[in-house]
Amino acid sequence: MDEVPGVPADLLGGHLRVLEAAAATGRPPDRAALDGYRAAGARAAESGVSLRALVETALVMAESVRTVPLPVLRRAVSALMEGYENAQRLALRQEEAARREFVDDLLQGRADRLAERAEHFGLRLAETYVVAVARPAGPVSDGPTGGDGYGGATAVTDGDGSARRIEEALVARFGSHNVLVAVRDGGLVCVAPGSLAVATGEFTHHVRQMFAPGWRVGLGRAHRGPGGVVTSYREAANAIEFGDRLGLRASVLKASDLLVFPVLLRDRAAIEDLVTTVLSPLLDARGGPEPLLGTLEAVFASQGNQTAAARRLGVSTRAVTYRLERIRRLTGFSPDDPTQRFTLETAVLGARLLDWPAHPLR
Incomplete structure (x- = not known):
């Protein structure tokens, strides 16, 4: 009998005996024999033998047994x-x-043999890494959303293959020891070397191509080591959270562009005091504070250009001028004054971060 390269000689040790018995009696293999074949198939897979080589070996061995019933060989x-x-x-x-x-241990900073395990998945944790997080925009809702927990775009799961397809595309371009893509909390996480900035850009491109509109990508800053991966991941996730809270339109949010917001929230008591002191008079405005807050946001986003702000809001320039005057009368602060403008803008940002006035402050 000719041997098939790469297949151990004893892997199908009982195969000839089963075939010869079937040829003599015409009976198919019994349950024990079939279980033996299944065990041999499992051993072949565990040993790295290809399925083609395994089947070829079984067929070559069958050629030495005359009058083997075809149904027996097939089974x-x-x-x-x-x-x-x-x-x-x-x-x-x-x-x-x-x-x-x-991935859970890496992103939560549990350091049980992380470096050793990271090598298996293609990461060298002594280097500097950047983390990108992609997930459906908008807060998680309790209402009917098709079962994904998000009001607009669809969350991903471990079983849908999205992470694997994106990772395969990135590995094909950047190599197997450079990127890791995984599913986490209904979104995708990409870990890439800080020296390979184009990798997170490529990740963003594939997210946009693969999913319907309604996704955001947050980019953390580059940090070194396992702890740096955790820090970058949190920065990326927080960038998306800030984008949702502030109603930012951008689909890609960089933590480096949003550093002021963690600073604001670091002293919560101070930002609450600022919001209460500066903006609480707007609660007495006819129609509530929201139109006036929205007007301030539009004016700040337009660098003080009231005409551009009016276009953003879909109202007349005269309406914007009127609202700004009401704000000045109620609060005593005017966006035309540089110092007062900074105070107002910071207070408005703080209000959005704290979800005021929907959630009253203590």
Whole structure:
């Protein structure tokens, strides 16, 4: 019998005996024999033998046995393939479970053999890394959203293959030891070297191509080591949160562009005092404070250009001028004065971060 390269000689040790018995009696393999074939298929998968080589070996061995019933050979090969495929599925599930556990440990800073495990997934944690987070824009809602938890775009899960397809595209371009893409909290996380800035841009491109509009991407800053990955991940996630709270229109938000907001929230008591002192008089405005807050946001976004602000709001320039005068009378602050403008803008940002006035301050 000719041997097939790469297949251990003893892998199908009982195959000839089963075929010879079937040729002599005409009976198909019994349950024990089929279980033996499944076990042999599993061992082949675990040993790295290709399925093609395994099946070819079984067929070559069958050529030495005369009058083997074709149904018998078919059942034997089918059992081999079943065992092989079952072993592959089990290995894949175990790999995915290990991957999820590693990603959770990495992003939460649990340092149990992180560097050693990172090498298995293509990361060298001594380097500087940047984390990008992509997820549907908008807060998680309790209402009917098609089961994904988001009001607009659809969240992803471990089983839909999105992360794997994006990672394969990035690996094809940048190499296997440069990027890690994983599903987390209904979105996607990409970990890439800080020296490879184009990788996060490519990740963003694939997110836009793969998913319907309504996704945001947050980009953390570059930091070194496992702790740096955690910091960059939190920065990226916070950038998306700030974008949602502030109603920012950009689909890509960089933590480096939003550094003022963590500073504002670091002293919550101070920002609450600022919002209360400067903006609480707007609560007495006819129609409520929201139109006036929206007008201030539009004016600040337009660098003080009231005509441009009116276009943003869909109202007349005269209406904007009137609202700004009401704000000046109620609060005593005017956006035309540089110092007062800064105070007003900071207070408005603080109000959005604290979701005021929807959530009254103590």
